[in-house]
Amino acid sequence: MKKNFKVIIDKPVIKPLVALLLMVGVMSVLSGNFATTDNFFNVLRQVSVNLCISVGMTMVILTGGIDLSVGSILALSGAVAAGLSKNGFSFPAADLYVGFTFWGCILAALLIGAALGAFNGWMITRFKVPPFVATLAMLTIARGLTMLYTKGFPITGLGESFSFLGTGWFLGVPMPVWVALLIVAFFAFFMLKTRTGRYIYAIGGNKKASLLSGIKVNKIILWVYTLAGILSAVAGLMVTARLDSAQPNAGSGYELDSIAAVVIGGTSLSGGKGSIAGTVVGALIIGVLNNGLVLLNVSPFWQQVIKGFVILGAVILDKVSPGKSEN
Amino acid sequence: MYESDPEILLEARHISKQFPGVLALNDVGFKVYAGKVNAIVGENGAGKSTLMNILSGVYSDYQGEVLLCGRPVSFSGTADAQRQGIAMIHQELNLVPYLSIAQNIFLGREPLNALGLIDFPQMKRDTVDLLERLHFDESPEKLVIDLRPGQQQIVEIAKALSLQAKVLIMDEPTSSLSEKEAGILFRLIRELTENGVGVVYITHKMNEISLLADYVTVLRDGCFIEACPMEQTSVDELVRKMVGRERKDFFIKRQHRLGECLLAVKDLCLRDPLREGKYRLKDISFEVYAGQVLGIYGLMGAGRTELMEALFGLYGKQVEGRVFVKGRQVKFNNTNAAVAEGLALIPEDRKTEGLVLDMSIEQNTTLASLKNFLKHGLLSFKKERATVEEMRSKLEIKSYSGLQLASQLSGGNQQKVVLSKWLLTKPGIVLLDEPTRGIDIHSKNEIYKLMDDLAGQGMALVVVSSELPEIMAVSDKIICLCEGRLSGRFERDEFSEEALLKAALPDKA
Ligand SMILES: Nc1ncnc2c1ncn2[C@@H]1O[C@H](COP(=O)(O)OP(=O)(O)OP(=O)(O)O)[C@@H](O)[C@H]1O
Ligand SMILES: [Mg+2]
Numbered sequence: 001m002k003k004n005f006k007v008i009i010d011k012p013v014i015k016p017l018v019a020l021l022l023m024v025g026v027m028s029v030l031s032g033n034f035a036t037t038d039n040f041f042n043v044l045r046q047v048s049v050n051l052c053i054s055v056g057m058t059m060v061i062l063t064g065g066i067d068l069s070v071g072s073i074l075a076l077s078g079a080v081a082a083g084l085s086k087n088g089f090s091f092p093a094a095d096l097y098v099g100f101t102f103w104g105c106i107l108a109a110l111l112i113g114a115a116l117g118a119f120n121g122w123m124i125t126r127f128k129v130p131p132f133v134a135t136l137a138m139l140t141i142a143r144g145l146t147m148l149y150t151k152g153f154p155i156t157g158l159g160e161s162f163s164f165l166g167t168g169w170f171l172g173v174p175m176p177v178w179v180a181l182l183i184v185a186f187f188a189f190f191m192l193k194t195r196t197g198r199y200i201y202a203i204g205g206n207k208k209a210s211l212l213s214g215i216k217v218n219k220i221i222l223w224v225y226t227l228a229g230i231l232s233a234v235a236g237l238m239v240t241a242r243l244d245s246a247q248p249n250a251g252s253g254y255e256l257d258s259i260a261a262v263v264i265g266g267t268s269l270s271g272g273k274g275s276i277a278g279t280v281v282g283a284l285i286i287g288v289l290n291n292g293l294v295l296l297n298v299s300p301f302w303q304q305v306i307k308g309f310v311i312l313g314a315v316i317l318d319k320v321s322p323g324k325s326e327n
Numbered sequence: 328m329y330e331s332d333p334e335i336l337l338e339a340r341h342i343s344k345q346f347p348g349v350l351a352l353n354d355v356g357f358k359v360y361a362g363k364v365n366a367i368v369g370e371n372g373a374g375k376s377t378l379m380n381i382l383s384g385v386y387s388d389y390q391g392e393v394l395l396c397g398r399p400v401s402f403s404g405t406a407d408a409q410r411q412g413i414a415m416i417h418q419e420l421n422l423v424p425y426l427s428i429a430q431n432i433f434l435g436r437e438p439l440n441a442l443g444l445i446d447f448p449q450m451k452r453d454t455v456d457l458l459e460r461l462h463f464d465e466s467p468e469k470l471v472i473d474l475r476p477g478q479q480q481i482v483e484i485a486k487a488l489s490l491q492a493k494v495l496i497m498d499e500p501t502s503s504l505s506e507k508e509a510g511i512l513f514r515l516i517r518e519l520t521e522n523g524v525g526v527v528y529i530t531h532k533m534n535e536i537s538l539l540a541d542y543v544t545v546l547r548d549g550c551f552i553e554a555c556p557m558e559q560t561s562v563d564e565l566v567r568k569m570v571g572r573e574r575k576d577f578f579i580k581r582q583h584r585l586g587e588c589l590l591a592v593k594d595l596c597l598r599d600p601l602r603e604g605k606y607r608l609k610d611i612s613f614e615v616y617a618g619q620v621l622g623i624y625g626l627m628g629a630g631r632t633e634l635m636e637a638l639f640g641l642y643g644k645q646v647e648g649r650v651f652v653k654g655r656q657v658k659f660n661n662t663n664a665a666v667a668e669g670l671a672l673i674p675e676d677r678k679t680e681g682l683v684l685d686m687s688i689e690q691n692t693t694l695a696s697l698k699n700f701l702k703h704g705l706l707s708f709k710k711e712r713a714t715v716e717e718m719r720s721k722l723e724i725k726s727y728s729g730l731q732l733a734s735q736l737s738g739g740n741q742q743k744v745v746l747s748k749w750l751l752t753k754p755g756i757v758l759l760d761e762p763t764r765g766i767d768i769h770s771k772n773e774i775y776k777l778m779d780d781l782a783g784q785g786m787a788l789v790v791v792s793s794e795l796p797e798i799m800a801v802s803d804k805i806i807c808l809c810e811g812r813l814s815g816r817f818e819r820d821e822f823s824e825e826a827l828l829k830a831a832l833p834d835k836a
Contacts, residue, residue: 193706194704194705194706198694202694205683205684205685206683206684209679209683212672212680212681213662213666213694213695214665214666214695216661272683273685
C-alpha cells in the first residue's frame, strides 16, 4: 500500500504541489478571509466540477488526444436531467408519458454523456477524424442540442434530491466534494492498477508499438472518450443541482479550465506522460487562484490575465530540467 | 605517440559523464586523426554513443576536456559543433517524417535566393548530387515517411555529408543498410578520408572494423581500455578486450526434432493500398514446423517486413490468401488476434515500433502479456517486478533498475527489452525482423542461442535478416524474396552466399 502511494505521488507532481502550497501561503497572508474553514470548503466545492471533467480530460490527453466538447456535453446532460425530472418524457402522438425518478434522471444524464463521448470516439477511431476536430464539432452539436431541448430557457425548480446533491453536506463535507473525491480516487486507482490504465499510457507513448503489442488501440480510445463523456455528465449533474436549474449556456469555456488543470498538473499534451494526481493539483491551483483573486477584489479582467500567466509559469517550471542542452 | 601519427583533429581527454544512476563514461580519452577512420568498439552500453554525443555537442554537461585542433572547446549545442566542423550520424534516425528527402537534408540550412526565400531548385540540385554520390535512386521530393529504415539511414548519411564536416561521426551507420549499400558507404568513407576528413566509426560488425579502421579504441563499461593502430592488433584481440573475458565459442546451431506444422501460409498476397490492382506481396507460400527456424532473405524493399506485418494482422483485410496455425485456418484482422493465436513479432525498428520510450523497462516488458500479471483482476507490481528482474538478468539487460526508462537504454539493450516482452507471451510462433541489428557480438551469440533454445522448446521461428552469415547460421531453411515474390527456397545443405544473393537480386532484363 505504501508503495502504491509513492507511485501515485510521483515526482513530476512535486513541482505543481509546491506551487500550490506557495499560493495558499501567499493568499492566506494577503487575505484574512482565505484561510477559513468556510472558504476551504467553498474552494473545494468550486473545484469539484472542474475536477470531474479534468479526470476524463487527463485520460484523453494521455492517449495523445484532446476533448473540446466537455462543456457542451455537461450542458446537455444537465439539461436533460432537469427536464426529465420536471416534465418527464412525453410523446403526445403515441399518447405516451414517462415520469422520471431522481435516479432515473441521473441515469439518463449519464447515458447521454456516454453516448456523445462514444460518438466522439467513434469518429476518431473509425473515420480517423483528428480528436481536435471531432470534439470541436461535438462542442457545437451538443450545445445546439441543448438549446433545442431547453428552447433557450433555463429549467428551474428541481426538488429535494437535486438540491441535496448540489448543496447538501455529508459527514461535514459538501456533497459535490464527495462525488469528486470518489471519482478522483477511483480513476487514480484505475490508471495505476488496471490493464486498461496501463494501455492508455502506452497508446499515448507510442501508438504503433502498442498496436504491435496486441493492444486493441481503437477500443481503448473509444472507451476513453466515452468515459470523458460520462464524467462531463457527472459534472453537468453537479452544476445543475447546485444552481437548482439547468442553464442552456452552462459549462461554456469549461474545456479551457480543464485543459489548463491537466497541463499545469504536468501531463504532456503529446500523450503518454502525466497523472491524475497532477491534475488534482492543477485543478486546485486554478481553484485557489480564482477564489483568492476574488477575495482580494482583483477585477475580473485582471483575473483572466493573471490566470493565463500562471498557466504559462506552471508549464515552464515543469519543462525546465537541468542537463541536456537543447537547441 | 608515433612519429608517423597524422594530425589530431579532435581529442577528448578525461571525459566522464554521469546519468542518473549510471556512470556512462569514466575518465575516457579518444583521438580523431585527420584522414583516418577512427573506430570505436565496445559492447552494448559501453558508452560509445554517449562519448560521441559529447563530441558532437548533444550533451554539454560532462567532466573533462574536448580539444578541437589543439584548442579547448565547449559546444553549446549540435548546431555549434556543426559550425565548427563536426557532424554526426546518429544511431537512431532523426528525420522529420512528413518532410521530403531534400527538406530533411537541408533542414535549418536551406539555401536562400536573392529575395531571402528558400531556393528550392538549388536545394533539389544539391540533393540530387548528394544522392548520386550515394547511388541512391529516389526523388528528392519523396517524403521520408515513405522510405524504409535503410533508405532513411541513407538520407541521414546524405545530410551529414552535406555539412562538409572535418570530423564525421558515424554511429552504427550500416545497421539497416543492405550489403550493397554498405559497400557504397565504404567507398565514400575512403573518398572522405583521402580528402583529410577524420571519420569516427562505431560498429558491432567486426568485419567492417578489419576492412575500414585505421585506429581502434576499445571501451568497456564506460572505461577506456585501449587505443592503437589497427595493424597492431587483431579482431580476436579486440573482441577479447571488449568482452573482458575469453570469447565464447561461436554459435553452432543444433538440430531439433521437428514437430507439427505450426504455421502454413498459402498464396498470401498483400494489396498495395496506394495503387489499385497492384500487390506488394504476391503468392507467398511456406510452412514452418515446431522446432524449425525459417530464414527470410531479400534485399531492402523486397517485402520482408511487409510479410511479417501481414502475418501479424497489421494490414487487416488487405491481405488475401490463407494462413493456418496448427492446421487450423485463421484470419488475423488485427494484431490482437495474432497475439491470441500465439504469434509474436519483434519489429524492425525498436524505437518507433518496439518500445514505448517513456515507459520503464518493467512496463515495456510486460506490455504484451499484462493479463498474466493480474491479481484479483488488478495489476500486481510485485509479480511484474519479479518476472522482469528474471528477464533482466537472463538476457543481461544493462540497466540500473527495472524502473529505468526505455529511452535511457543503449540501443542494444533496448532490443533485449523488446525480446523479453515477447518471450513473456510464451508464443508458439515468433517472427523476428532483423533481431540482432545493433547488438554486440557477445549478445548476438546469446540471442542466437536463445533462438535455438526457443526452437528446441518447440516453437517455430521466422527470421528476417540482411546479413547472409547470420541467416545462414541460424536457419533450417531459407526463402528468398524479391520484389514481393518468392524467388527461391533453400534447404540447409543448399545454403551458399552466392545462391542466396542470386535469388534475391532482381533479374536484369
Ligand atoms: N539519457 C540517459 N539517461 C540515463 N542513462 C543513459 C542515458 N543514455 C545512455 N545511458 C546509459 O549509459 C550507458 C552507455 O550508453 P551508450 O548509449 O553510450 O552505449 P553504447 O556503447 O552506444 O551501446 P550500444 O552499442 O548498445 O548502442 C548505458 O548503460 C545506458 O543505459
Ligand atoms: Mg550506441
